[in-house]
Amino acid sequence: MQDRNRSKKETVDALHAVAGEMHDRMMRGEPPRMTLPVRSKTNIAFDEKLNVYKYGKKKTIRDATSLGSAHQLLRALHVTEFMEDMIESEKSSTLREMYYISEGWGYGKFGSQNESNNLAEDLEIVTGCLREDFKLRPEEDGARIIGNLTFRERNRRGEWMRINCRDDVGDSGYGVPYNVESEKLELLEHDIDFMMAIETGGMFDRLVENGFDELARCGLIHLKGQPARSTRRVMKRINEEWGVPIVVFTDADPWSFRIFASIAYGAIKTAHISEYLATPSAVYLGIESGDIEAYELPSDELTSRDIEALKAEKSDPRFQTQEWIDQIDLMLKLGKKAEQQSLAKYGLDFVTDTYLPEKLQQKLGLVIG
């Protein structure tokens, strides 16, 4: 996202514009406000040009006529001041550190870390800057990668290191840093046919132990649940710069569908930067609703929360293709969900010997082994 990086001055000016909107209104005798796009599934739309989902035109006005919104405005000012300080002093802080620092902000204090994360995103959206510009780091874990891929990463001392994700790493793989832009990470070379993103650590370890990366000539990336921005960004770069297809292997439940959507179509929370994070050509490999019956997988009943989530997906613009409607309806009809590891019912090698080869042939026309 190098091209989007702002200079210090640009960033500070953009932040001041937010404070300026509040101040201007107060000078006119009006309650201060901040204007933001609505950040929910009701306000994301497919962008034909970018091939991803972006925020639509719906705006929400956060003005100081309710206590909650007034708190938000004051917090935004505190955060702005804090960011300015960091930009000046060339320091950076994690989102969590900012949350703790807010303890000293009196009425501007955050109630939870979720609030501080959301506000950082709000400011990204209204200023058009990225949190990297604000010198804010996530403390979320980046993903782990194993496979025959070679990166060049600039370390803390500013030296470039060459790392092969098969030969130069241990069993836990290569840890993806939070900044994966070209100033920090370069994609050198690879010898893989596709990249497989895996939802759970247990399955990632199973595939590593079974040597699936070499067997199938692929890279394995562990998503750790809902993938972090850097994880999505690195997949996007692998896909774009190397032309390597991305396949996604998750549990069969409503939350897994959302993980895939955030990789392929763009996440609702980060729709302002979908074009940098989403990989539109990513393929959902499984586990599909139909697999629960086709493979007679051990399954659990859908909980009421699961059912709610599936119903919500039916009105999510990202799931309006026939394939997704069928997936969701079938899961609702079965009333069941299944974990990746339920494949172990047929032995530890079943996933690598049978299930994945079948799926890869079916979805990508790839023949393994």
Place this chain on the structure above:
Amino acid sequence: MDKAKRIANKQKQISISEFFEKNKHFLGFDTHQRAVITAVKEAVDNSLDACEEGRILPEIHVEIKRLEGGRLELVTQDNGPGIPRDSIANVFGKFLLGSRFHAIRQTRGQQGIGITGVVMYAQLTTGSTTTVLSKIETESTAVRVDLALDTKNNRALKSNEERIPLEEWFEESGMESHHGLRIRTVMAAKYQRGRQSVHQYLRMTSIVNPHATIRLRVIGKNGEIIDEGEWVRTTNKLPRPVVEIRPHPHGMQFGTLQRMLKNTKERNVKSFLTKEFEKVSPLVSKKILGHAEIDEKRRPSGLSVEGIQDLLSAFMAVKIQAPPTDCLSPIEELLIKKGLEKAIDSRYAATVTRAPTVSQGNPFQVEVGLVFGGDLPSDGSVEVLRFANRVPLMYQQGGCLLTKAIESINWRPYGLEQTGGKGVPKGPAAILVHLASTNVQFTSEAKEAVADNEEVHAELRRALFAVGRGLQSHRKRVGQRQKSRDKFDLINKILPEIASKSSSMLGRPKPDLSPIITKIMNAVFCEEETIWNAKEKLAICSIKIYNYTARARAYTIIAKWPEGEKISIIHESMKGQRETIGLRKWRLDAINPGKMAEITFSVGGLGQGDWKEAEVFFRGSGEIIGCEKLDEVLVKDMKRQESLKEMVEDFEEELENHHTPNENVGHVNQISDQVEDFGGDFSKWVRQGDE
């Protein structure tokens, strides 16, 4: 001997102890856990009744000790009038003593077998005698005696009777009182804690007897304290002395009437009716006998079975006024509130005492209390506290009319959870229900559940609705208060910071906040706070009206305060006027935009915690957040009721001076019933929506 006689003889031979053995389930001695509760109950009820009769503020100590062999030692001590030496054997030795045949009034003692049952139970289960130590004020020494029961002859056997010097009485009783009673007994029994325990019984007793101080101590075999409780009196006001009344014709049943006719000293049926019944004047008596076609001169004992039947039908056919209701002793709203507050820590308490009314010739009165919030657990069912004539009912909750009345109400609109809109509601609340009556009908001899009665049920529902509405408006007030508090935080704390931060960050001038504040608030707010000034013993209420609109406002502010005997307004920050009973009004002329007007007034004659929240109303246009528009129709109604009540009181006074015949008194009572009917339900004032 013929068969019938043999059976009769045999029946006579059944001793009292056998009777006790056979019936201990409904005498309350069926289990070892229950036996100790019943024993405490009999002793404590007697103490409370005796203190009430003697106009003494009760101090009652209960001590229970665990002994070897599944036995308990029970000691109860009171500061009551004591029992004269000669009466001790009678009081403790006879079953069912003093059945108050002609005297009808509300007493606790109606409900049990009596203290004799305790003596009997102790004797049957452990062979122990019961020791009674009694001190009466007029004697300089106390008397101590051991009692056993002669079960064949239904009398007490005394032993070891002795006189005790005063100092020894003080030491043993642990009290400084010159009168009192101490009972010590040993019985097979088991002390347990929980919903059905001595502790819970005393806690409930203390709620409905706020004038009593009750202490409990339970000691284990090694002298360790297992359980303790102390409920200190919250008022020095004794319950109103109850007046004995005669039976009312509407409550008569065949057997009772037959017995009364047989036992009366009156020579003819006409005077029998006027002398032995309430509300039967010579004229009414004449009408009854006329209707029954019975000669006025007939001897009462000479009436045939048919004659008695005719008399009973005539009772229902002839118009007879309702019996007087001053024989009842309600706890009264303020005292229930105090009682509840002493036992349960809560945020909100509402109580309603309904006016007395009559069912089938029996006067009755219902009272309901509801506490909400605070430390009360919010996950389970609400605690139901049932009382009949101030006696806690601890068993058979489900089958009791008092519970059924609670279950019949949809509590959800009032802010309590309830599955399907019926059943005992859930939430952080406790509901107290008290039925006072000269004749509480129970479902069984165990006297733990009140039997169904439509009129009582209807009265209970009215009272429950009233506390429910009170809770609803309390919750609404809390909600509104939070809303205005939020707004005040917003304009006083957050907005100034937004202004100073943004202007300093941008290096621009500070904006003037007042037009912004008006735009944000755009309303008039009312803040009410009532605090207790312990030094001056005053409840001080402050009402602040903030005008955050763009134009000047004028209102009349009306506050509800607990006006009553000896309760009056001591100071007020501006001159107010009395609107009607319990309502005071102040005129606020022109509160300018952005300005605040404050009214403070203090009320004397209350105790701490008696009054914590003033309801505030207003007259004027628009809305005030935190304050409701006064319903003029209801105020008018109240004023009319008040003047009517005054009229009745004047009239009653006049009557007392002139001994007017019965008929007229009855007429006044009827008016007075109507007036009292309004009592307590202030939530009716609140106007529902706009008309």
